[in-house]
Amino acid sequence: MKMKEEKAVVVFSGGQDSTTCLFWAKQQFGAVEAVTFDYGQRHRREIEVAQAIAAELGVRHTVLDMSLLGQLAPNALTRDDIAIEQKEGELPTTFVDGRNLLFLSFAAVLAKQRGARHIVTGVCETDFSGYPDCRDVFIKSLNVTLNLAMDYEFVIHTPLMWLTKAETWQLADELGALEFIRTKTLTCYNGIIADGCGECPACVLRKRGLDDYLREKAGVERP
Amino acid sequence: MKMKEEKAVVVFSGGQDSTTCLFWAKQQFGAVEAVTFDYGQRHRREIEVAQAIAAELGVRHTVLDMSLLGQLAPNALTRDDIAIEQKEGELPTTFVDGRNLLFLSFAAVLAKQRGARHIVTGVCETDFSGYPDCRDVFIKSLNVTLNLAMDYEFVIHTPLMWLTKAETWQLADELGALEFIRTKTLTCYNGIIADGCGECPACVLRKRGLDDYLREKAGVERP
Numbered sequence: 001m002k003m004k005e006e007k008a009v010v011v012f013s014g015g016q017d018s019t020t021c022l023f024w025a026k027q028q029f030g031a032v033e034a035v036t037f038d039y040g041q042r043h044r045r046e047i048e049v050a051q052a053i054a055a056e057l058g059v060r061h062t063v064l065d066m067s068l069l070g071q072l073a074p075n076a077l078t079r080d081d082i083a084i085e086q087k088e089g090e091l092p093t094t095f096v097d098g099r100n101l102l103f104l105s106f107a108a109v110l111a112k113q114r115g116a117r118h119i120v121t122g123v124c125e126t127d128f129s130g131y132p133d134c135r136d137v138f139i140k141s142l143n144v145t146l147n148l149a150m151d152y153e154f155v156i157h158t159p160l161m162w163l164t165k166a167e168t169w170q171l172a173d174e175l176g177a178l179e180f181i182r183t184k185t186l187t188c189y190n191g192i193i194a195d196g197c198g199e200c201p202a203c204v205l206r207k208r209g210l211d212d213y214l215r216e217k218a219g220v221e222r223p
Numbered sequence: 224m225k226m227k228e229e230k231a232v233v234v235f236s237g238g239q240d241s242t243t244c245l246f247w248a249k250q251q252f253g254a255v256e257a258v259t260f261d262y263g264q265r266h267r268r269e270i271e272v273a274q275a276i277a278a279e280l281g282v283r284h285t286v287l288d289m290s291l292l293g294q295l296a297p298n299a300l301t302r303d304d305i306a307i308e309q310k311e312g313e314l315p316t317t318f319v320d321g322r323n324l325l326f327l328s329f330a331a332v333l334a335k336q337r338g339a340r341h342i343v344t345g346v347c348e349t350d351f352s353g354y355p356d357c358r359d360v361f362i363k364s365l366n367v368t369l370n371l372a373m374d375y376e377f378v379i380h381t382p383l384m385w386l387t388k389a390e391t392w393q394l395a396d397e398l399g400a401l402e403f404i405r406t407k408t409l410t411c412y413n414g415i416i417a418d419g420c421g422e423c424p425a426c427v428l429r430k431r432g433l434d435d436y437l438r439e440k441a442g443v444e445r446p
Contacts (some may be wrong), residue, residue, distance in 0.1 A: 064291060064295075065290075065291055066291065067288075068287060068288055068289065068291070068329070072287075072329070072332050072333060072336065097332055097335055097336070097373050098328065098331065098332045098335075098369075098372050098373050100372070101328055101368070101369070101372040101373075102325075102328055102329070102332070105321065105324055105325055105328055106291070106295070106325070108321065109295050109320055109321045109325070110295060112320055112321075113295065113320070132371060132372060132373060132374035133371070133372040133373070135371065137371055138368070138371040138372055141364070141367050141368040141371050142368050142371075142372070144364050144368075145324070145361070145364040145365045145367075145368040146321075146324070148355060148356070148358065148360055148361040148364050148365075149321050149323070149324040149355060149356040149361055149365070150320050150321050150324075150355060150356070151355035
């Protein structure tokens with residue numbers, strides 16, 4: 001497989017993980033596009049951030065309307081009036097059942113139309129949180145199903161699948177994108193770019209990973 | 224599995240096949256719902272026919288907006304301005320890539336929310352026409368993928384998978400629904416209910432199957 005001559009579609013939210021995937025894909029493939037799903041996110045800012053990053057990186061960017069998803073699964077990620085909570089052993093209330101299944105299926109329809117065999121997604125078992133459609137076994141099963149559904153040889157790439165957050169920052173650094181991702185992506189549940197609010201679970205996870213990586217890079221032992 | 228005590232969601236278009244599936248499901252399961260996908264069909268009448276049938280059968284009916292699909296894959300089924308043609312060895316121009324994948328995935332999200340494990344679809348290898356996502360192997364792969372995606376024990380049922388059109392009419396007859404399906408469903412590409420225009424490929428297929436079945440039933444040999 002001559003990946004340098006082939007085309008990839010990156011599932012792209014404008015967050016740390018998918019932006020790292022976008023840089024990774026630009027290094028791996030001859031041509032790269034990004035697709036973002038507009039499903040009534042808590043913050044419209046997510047879509048704007050994704051658009052700004054794609055424009056800055058010169059990547060063709062498609063925003064697909066997935067408002068149907070909000071209709072099917074109202075919850076904290078899609079409704080401003082539900083607080084984000086997580087009780088031990090429960091799925092976070094940000095969970096939309098089958099979301100990655102739907103996003104990756106639409107990404108595949110788009111990819112085939114664009115003549116792209118490769119689909120890149122930032123899903124990751126490491127910060128699993130109980131989402132069944134972030135598991136590697138799901139992704140592999142879906143890859144077979146997509147190929148059968150469309151009689152096409154898709155290859156789903158998950159460069160972050162087994163990385164810790166610290167290792168994802170390391171990958172960003174190796175791709176020459178650490179400062180870009182640190183300052184221009186949006187992960188925060190409160191819609192604040194870069195380091196975010198510093199208090200929501202997404203910010204805490206992101207900061208802990210960055211601190212861990214920077215400590216390692218500086219040659220200092222973790223406590 | 225005590226199917227009589229369980230709930231099923233039927234993927235329902237108001238055509239012959241899915242209406243037969245709806246009658247079949249009502250016989251098999253304790254509770255049945257129908258879901259129809261509005262993807263900018265050539266004829267708005269399809270949605271109305273589906274609504275009328277569901278109402279007459281007393282089945283809860285959900286119409287989901289899939290207009291996104293038309294945006295992704297403009298073609299003959301979704302655009303009034305493209306003629307329906309089929310050249311030998313080619314897919315009919317009614318083809319929407321990955322349509323069953325998307326419909327069944329959304330049906331599964333809905334089914335889980337309604338507490339239904341069972342999903343019924345009228346897909347059929349017999350009148351395959353080259354649609355890869357009508358194949359049995361695709362359905363079985365998708366079943367595994369859905370179960371992994373949502374950590375749920377879905378069972379996809381395909382009562383028509385191996386039936387000819389004549390055998391589908393026979394099943395309708397055995398379910399006591401032959402006249403209902405003959406007079407109240409819409410299969411015709413020109414949007415005409417019951418026997419339809421009589422000239423489009425869907426009408427020709429439907430009539431040939433019905434004639435074959437009625438001849439067999441009458442004990443007359445086929446020519």
